[in-house]
Amino acid sequence: MSKKTTIYDIAKKLDITAATVSRALNNNPKISEATRELVLKTAAKMNYKQNRLALALQSGKSNNVGVIVPRVDSNFFGAIIRGVEEELNPHGYHVIICQTHEDENRENENIDTLLNAQVDGILISTTSNKITEPFNRVLKKNTPLVFFDRRKTMNGVSSVTINDFEGGYKATKHLIEQGCTRIAHFSGNRSIEIFQERYLGYKQALIDSGIEFNEDYVIETKSNREAGSNAVKLLLELNPPPEAIFSSGDFAALGAIEELRLRNINIPEEFAVVGFSNEPFTKFMELSISSIDQSPLEMGKMAAKVFLEQVTNTDNIKMEKKVILEPELIIRKSSLKTSLIKPNLKKVT
Amino acid sequence: MSKKTTIYDIAKKLDITAATVSRALNNNPKISEATRELVLKTAAKMNYKQNRLALALQSGKSNNVGVIVPRVDSNFFGAIIRGVEEELNPHGYHVIICQTHEDENRENENIDTLLNAQVDGILISTTSNKITEPFNRVLKKNTPLVFFDRRKTMNGVSSVTINDFEGGYKATKHLIEQGCTRIAHFSGNRSIEIFQERYLGYKQALIDSGIEFNEDYVIETKSNREAGSNAVKLLLELNPPPEAIFSSGDFAALGAIEELRLRNINIPEEFAVVGFSNEPFTKFMELSISSIDQSPLEMGKMAAKVFLEQVTNTDNIKMEKKVILEPELIIRKSSLKTSLIKPNLKKVT
DNA sequence: CTGTTAGCGCATTCAC
DNA sequence: GTGAATGCGCTAACAG
Numbered sequence: 026m027s028k029k030t031t032i033y034d035i036a037k038k039l040d041i042t043a044a045t046v047s048r049a050l051n052n053n054p055k056i057s058e059a060t061r062e063l064v065l066k067t068a069a070k071m072n073y074k075q076n077r078l079a080l081a082l083q084s085g086k087s088n089n090v091g092v093i094v095p096r097v098d099s100n101f102f103g104a105i106i107r108g109v110e111e112e113l114n115p116h117g118y119h120v121i122i123c124q125t126h127e128d129e130n131r132e133n134e135n136i137d138t139l140l141n142a143q144v145d146g147i148l149i150s151t152t153s154n155k156i157t158e159p160f161n162r163v164l165k166k167n168t169p170l171v172f173f174d175r176r177k178t179m180n181g182v183s184s185v186t187i188n189d190f191e192g193g194y195k196a197t198k199h200l201i202e203q204g205c206t207r208i209a210h211f212s213g214n215r216s217i218e219i220f221q222e223r224y225l226g227y228k229q230a231l232i233d234s235g236i237e238f239n240e241d242y243v244i245e246t247k248s249n250r251e252a253g254s255n256a257v258k259l260l261l262e263l264n265p266p267p268e269a270i271f272s273s274g275d276f277a278a279l280g281a282i283e284e285l286r287l288r289n290i291n292i293p294e295e296f297a298v299v300g301f302s303n304e305p306f307t308k309f310m311e312l313s314i315s316s317i318d319q320s321p322l323e324m325g326k327m328a329a330k331v332f333l334e335q336v337t338n339t340d341n342i343k344m345e346k347k348v349i350l351e352p353e354l355i356i357r358k359s360s361l362k363t364s365l366i367k368p369n370l371k372k373v374t
Numbered sequence: 375m376s377k378k379t380t381i382y383d384i385a386k387k388l389d390i391t392a393a394t395v396s397r398a399l400n401n402n403p404k405i406s407e408a409t410r411e412l413v414l415k416t417a418a419k420m421n422y423k424q425n426r427l428a429l430a431l432q433s434g435k436s437n438n439v440g441v442i443v444p445r446v447d448s449n450f451f452g453a454i455i456r457g458v459e460e461e462l463n464p465h466g467y468h469v470i471i472c473q474t475h476e477d478e479n480r481e482n483e484n485i486d487t488l489l490n491a492q493v494d495g496i497l498i499s500t501t502s503n504k505i506t507e508p509f510n511r512v513l514k515k516n517t518p519l520v521f522f523d524r525r526k527t528m529n530g531v532s533s534v535t536i537n538d539f540e541g542g543y544k545a546t547k548h549l550i551e552q553g554c555t556r557i558a559h560f561s562g563n564r565s566i567e568i569f570q571e572r573y574l575g576y577k578q579a580l581i582d583s584g585i586e587f588n589e590d591y592v593i594e595t596k597s598n599r600e601a602g603s604n605a606v607k608l609l610l611e612l613n614p615p616p617e618a619i620f621s622s623g624d625f626a627a628l629g630a631i632e633e634l635r636l637r638n639i640n641i642p643e644e645f646a647v648v649g650f651s652n653e654p655f656t657k658f659m660e661l662s663i664s665s666i667d668q669s670p671l672e673m674g675k676m677a678a679k680v681f682l683e684q685v686t687n688t689d690n691i692k693m694e695k696k697v698i699l700e701p702e703l704i705i706r707k708s709s710l711k712t713s714l715i716k717p718n719l720k721k722v723t
Numbered sequence: 724c725t726g727t728t729a730g731c732g733c734a735t736t737c738a739c
Numbered sequence: 740g741t742g743a744a745t746g747c748g749c750t751a752a753c754a755g
Contacts, residue, residue: 029515031732042742047734055740078431078492079732083747087427088491089438089470098456098671103447110446110473119491121438121468124459142437142468143427166378279658286660306655309628311635322447380748391726396750404724428748432731 030071039067050075081143090332091139093123093132093149100305101321102150105173108325109148116333118145129153140166146332150174154216169335173328174319175219183335183346185328189219192317192352193226196271196299199315199354201234203297203362205269209242209260211253211281213273223273223301242267246277253280261288268296269360275300275307275316282312282359297360313357320350379420388416399424430492439681440488442472442481442498449654450670451499454522457674458497465682467494478502489515495681499523503567518684522677523668524568532684532695534677538568541666541701542575545620545648548664548703550583552646552711554618558591558609560602560630562622572622572650591616595626602629610637617645618709624649624656624665631661631708646709662706669699 032046039046041060048056049064081087092109094102110120121144123135132152136159139147146169154177163170164181172184200208210227213220224243231238241263246252253276260267272278278300282292290296292312300307300316307314327348338344381395388395390409397405398413430436441458443451459469470493472484481501485508488496495518503526512519513530521533549557559576562569573592580587590612595601602625609616621627627649631641639645641661649656649665656663676697687693 029732032734033732043732044734044743045741047732048741051734053734057740060740074486074490076431076492076732077490078427078436079747080734081747082425082427082431082731082749083733083735085747096456097446097459098449098452100447100449100452103449103452106471107445107447107473110471114472119470119472119487121470122455122459123463123468124456137423138468141423141426143425306658309655310658311660378748381750382748392748393727393750394725396748397725400750406724409724425748428731429750430731431733431747432749432751434731 029076030073031076032073035064035068035071035073038071039063085143086145087143088117089119089121089142089144090146090148091121091123091135091142091144093125093135093139093147093151095127095150095152096124097122101174101302101319104321105150105325105328108322108327109329110325112326112329113333125152127152129155129157133157133159136160136163140168144168145336146171148173148328148332151177154178154218169332171328171331171335173324175217181343181345183331183344183348185324185331185348185350186219187319187324187350187352189222189352190226190229192301192319192354193223193271193273194230195226195352195354196301196315196317197227197230198234199356200269200271200297200299200360201230201236203269203293203360205297206236207239207242207265207267208236208269208271209244209267211244211246211256211270211272211274211277213248214245220273227271246272246274248274248276250276250280250283253277253282254284255280257281257284269298270296271299271301273301275302275304275314278314278316278359279306279310282314286312293358293360293362297362299354299360303355307355307357312359315357315360316355318353318355320353324350378425379422380425381422384413384417384420384422387420388412434492435494436492437466438468438470438491438493439495439497440470440472440484440491440493442474442484442488442496442500444476444499444501445473446471450523450651450668453670454499454674454677457671457676458678459674461675461678462682474501476501478504478506482506482508485509485512489517493517494685495520497522497677497681500526503527503565518681520677520680520684522673524566530692530694532680532693532697534673534680534697534699535568536668536673536699536701538571538701539575539578541650541668541703542572542620542622543579544575544701544703545650545664545666546576546579547583548705549618549620549646549648549709550579550585552618552642552709554646555585556588556591556614556616557585557618557620558593558616560593560595560605560619560621560623560626562597563594569622576620595621595623597623597625599625599629599632602626602631603633604629606630606633618647619645620648620650622650624651624653624663627663627665627708628655628659631663635661642707642709642711646711648703648709652704656704656706661708664706664709665704667702667704669702673699 032043036043036046049061125132148171150173170182176184212224215221244256246256278298300314303316303318307316381392385392385395398410474481497520519531525533561573564570593605595605627647649663652665652667656665
């Protein structure tokens with residue numbers, strides 16, 4: 026059990042005052058070399074460890090930052106958290122994680138409890154685009170706030186995102202280059218900025234290549250296999266049906282592929298597919314799935330760096346920084362046609 | 375910015391003392407209903423929020439628990455952390471995460487900084503089996519310590535693991551039931567308990583079925599595709615070669631499967647494979663891979679529960695609890711032979 | 724029921 | 740250079 030030794034204990038032992046001990050421990054210049062060494066040595070001997078809690082209370086800095094994500098057990102958020110932790114740990118910060126499960130109320134609760142816990146900053150991938158009271162409290166309290174991936178539009182708040190528009194554009198452009206013209210899109214809920222941007226990128230790529238945009242080819246799906254399977258069924262009933270899909274999510278892309286194979290449609294020859302997020306499984310599939318990599322590790326590190334800048338620049342009241350990472354297209358079998366000769370497609374009127 | 379309002383602020387406003395305010399806020403019985411309501415109301419009006427740091431310092435409880443894992447961006451550990459967070463959050467605890475990257479030194483550092491941060495408990499999947507000084511400090515400080523998945527043998531310390539022996543046994547037994555007799559094993563580093571146990575389970579299943587154990591069929595591999603691919607190459611040069619593999623890791627199993635397919639060996643007819651961990655990709659492959667599920671979500675929740683019990687039972691100085699979860703065999707295509715008739719295998723002398 | 728006092732462990736004034 | 744005093748925000752012990 027052994028009660029924790031404090032600076033008072035070591036002060037008493039050395040018959041000096043706690044203030045002196047504190048100074049010695051903190052490399053305060055106004056202290057004699059002799060006492061400093063003495064203090065350091067006996068501190069080590071007595072197995073002294075600083076109580077960060079007391080320091081936190083008196084300094085107002087807890088050295089904890091809160092990270093709020095929808096869930097932690099996905100590759101994407103896991104990698105982000107990894108990045109945040111690795112970047113922040115060397116600076117003496119601990120990472121507290123909170124999950125929202127896409128629930129706005131829990132998000133608000135999490136923010137409030139983190140604020141109560143006196144975190145030095147909050148990094149969040151938000152679930153809604155409303156600016157609720159807790160967010161205002163964060164600003165009022167002057168706690169550094171950084172959005173990553175999913176942001177809200179707030180004055181003076183920094184964010185780290187990827188260029189989702191570019192991601193959608195690249196994916197679609199790639200499909201066009203493979204010779205596809207009838208390209209469908211699985212979109213997420215477009216009231217969420219990232220999905221809207223991917224959609225717009227898709228649209229723009231079509232326009233830039235002189236391909237007519239077809240509303241019927243855009244389907245809003247959840248990101249799971251069943252949704253992808255159902256969506257592709259709808260598409261195949263269209264006349265003409267599409268010959269490619271750019272999906273805003275890898276799971277929906279997977280579901281689509283499964284459905285297509287069930288119908289003996291050859292991928293990528295007859296039908297090409299590109300997903301989004303570069304989930305690990307896309308790489309391991311025998312028919313590997315092309316996808317857009319969001320470099321979540323980088324995103325996490327970057328979010329942490331932005332926080333660190335914010336916490337350093339105390340002079341600047343406000344500094345709003347928008348970091349936009351470039352998405353990378355990973356071309357795999359599901360969209361790479363071996364020959365550039367356009368394959369036989371079902372004849373279409 | 376607006377300075378945080380404290381109980382003193384609201385005390386001054388109401389012309390009472392801070393202690394009374396504290397009592398009202400904490401539902402202390404010895405207080406009049408009138409003042410309680412008054413305090414509560416003005417507290418709300420002044421937007422009072424408790425400073426958990428001050429509470430922590432004075433009570434000695436930070437309401438934070440540290441979770442230490444090799445890395446956070448794997449499905450397994452991600453799911454565990456998710457379980458921990460979900461179980462602990464309703465009890466007012468925050469989860470601080472630390473990564474070791476399988477480095478013993480970083481593990482020790484993490485423990486020490488968590489201790490300094492006055493966490494109320496440490497949940498850890500340890501990287502080595504040595505009992506280093508920081509672990510002793512945890513005990514001396516009487517901080518609840520719970521191992522999960524990878525444990526050390528320490529007196530009075532609880533752990534939550536799966537029955538790895540049983541996992542190895544089930545996997546191997548299943549292969550035997552599919553008609554395989556020449557069953558190889560990819561083992562991890564067997565100085566780590568979990569791998570040793572899986573190996574022993576494998577061995578016992580063979581013995582129980584009257585199958586001779588063959589040392590040559592056991593290969594120590596890392597858990598990645600390349601290692602699996604290399605290992606299977608070695609196996610195929612044996613005479614007779616095995617006709618099945620139980621792999622201690624899914625990635626090695628995947629590598630093996632890739633290599634087998636390269637050689638046009640039919641799976642599962644000619645060669646059956648079972649992995650371990652039930653990584654998401656095993657399910658999504660077109661040739662889905664059989665695996666052992668470790669129910670990481672449950673494991674995380676259980677570890678959290680054990681911690682909660684520990685923190686509640688203050689009377690009992692020591693309580694050592696060993697929770698052992700049952701692994702589940704998930705049978706998929708890579709090992710499920712459609713007919714019970716033993717398929718044509720390469721003839722062997 | 725409520726006020727007074729004290730302390731959690733530390734760093735930081737201000738004296739000397 | 741060092742000591743003494745003070746406060747961070749809160750709760751708990753002891754009075755009354």
